[in-house]
Amino acid sequence: MRAALSFLTPFAGARVPTPRALRWFPLVGVLLGLALGGLWWATAKIWPLPVAALFVVAADLGLTGMLHLDGLADCADGLLPHMSKERRLEVMREPTVGAFGAAVVVVFLLARFAVFATLRPAPLLVAALWCVSRTGMGAVIGRVPYARREDGLASAFVGVPVPVVAIVVIMAASAALASAWSVPAGPVAVASSLMAFGAIVAWARWRIDGFTGDVLGAAGIVGETVGLLVAAARW
Numbered sequence: 072m073r074a075a076l077s078f079l080t081p082f083a084g085a086r087v088p089t090p091r092a093l094r095w096f097p098l099v100g101v102l103l104g105l106a107l108g109g110l111w112w113a114t115a116k117i118w119p120l121p122v123a124a125l126f127v128v129a130a131d132l133g134l135t136g137m138l139h140l141d142g143l144a145d146c147a148d149g150l151l152p153h154m155s156k157e158r159r160l161e162v163m164r165e166p167t168v169g170a171f172g173a174a175v176v177v178v179f180l181l182a183r184f185a186v187f188a189t190l191r192p193a194p195l196l197v198a199a200l201w202c203v204s205r206t207g208m209g210a211v212i213g214r215v216p217y218a219r220r221e222d223g224l225a226s227a228f229v230g231v232p233v234p235v236v237a238i239v240v241i242m243a244a245s246a247a248l249a250s251a252w253s254v255p256a257g258p259v260a261v262a263s264s265l266m267a268f269g270a271i272v273a274w275a276r277w278r279i280d281g282f283t284g285d286v287l288g289a290a291g292i293v294g295e296t297v298g299l300l301v302a303a304a305r306w
Contacts, residue, residue: 075099079205081136093209093233097241100205101198107131108194115192124187128180142288143179144172146271149285150278151175159278160219163285179296186299193302196257199249200264200298204291206241207268209233211282211290215272218281249302256306264298 075095076082080103110130114123132140149163151171162169168176213232242265249257271290275282 072098079103079138080134093212094237096205096209096233097202100202103131103134104198104201105194106134107201108192108197111187111197112192112194121184121188123192124184127187128184131183139288139292140176140180142285143292144168144176145285146275146289147175148172150275156279160283163283179292182296182300186296186303190299190303193252195248195252196260196299196302199245199252199257199261200295200302202245202248203242203261203264203298204268204294206233206238206245207265207272207294208287208291210238211272211287215276216281218275218279218283218286253302253306256302256304260298260302263301264294267297268294 072092072095074089074092076099078092079096079099107127107130111123111127114126117123118126145163145165145168148165148169148171149159152162154162210233242261246258246261249261251257268290271293272282272286275286275290279286
């Protein structure tokens, strides 16, 4: 659990990632989601929803150390332009952010803010979606080829897949958690989040023949955001 927290958040100190941490990814997602959902609910009692939304978006960046947002920016810079596979991987490793990355980050932050600023606070929904994104990360590792020849952020987990049964159970539990918030909006949001996550991984496999740590972060951000947008639809 400490290794999972260390990998997915700025907490628990610096630790070497181990395959055993993968089994704790979904729980970390639930805890992050409940913390953010609770903050959303509490701040909405004091301030108007747009102010509460600002707190939630900022807290999410802080609780994740902006690791996933950095992955989104790197993937946008590396996967959107026309270039060779080798050049894509080089661009994704560079610490700078280009025009593609900056634009995509702004759009997704605005989308998340818009949902939190208009939807009634739903801690269970956030917990479900954040759990789905971290479970998706564990599902990809060990089943999708690692794109880099050299070691990277996620290379310590390669070759150790999370059991399919565990993934199915966790996804079903996430749908049930979202159902406690709203039916059918909750389960549909969870399913949409999962499909969006898978679409980003499939796109990365087409572009760079596999995944990287950046791809996992980007897929998590996209999956969460799509789930939020679906939940905010006029059901």
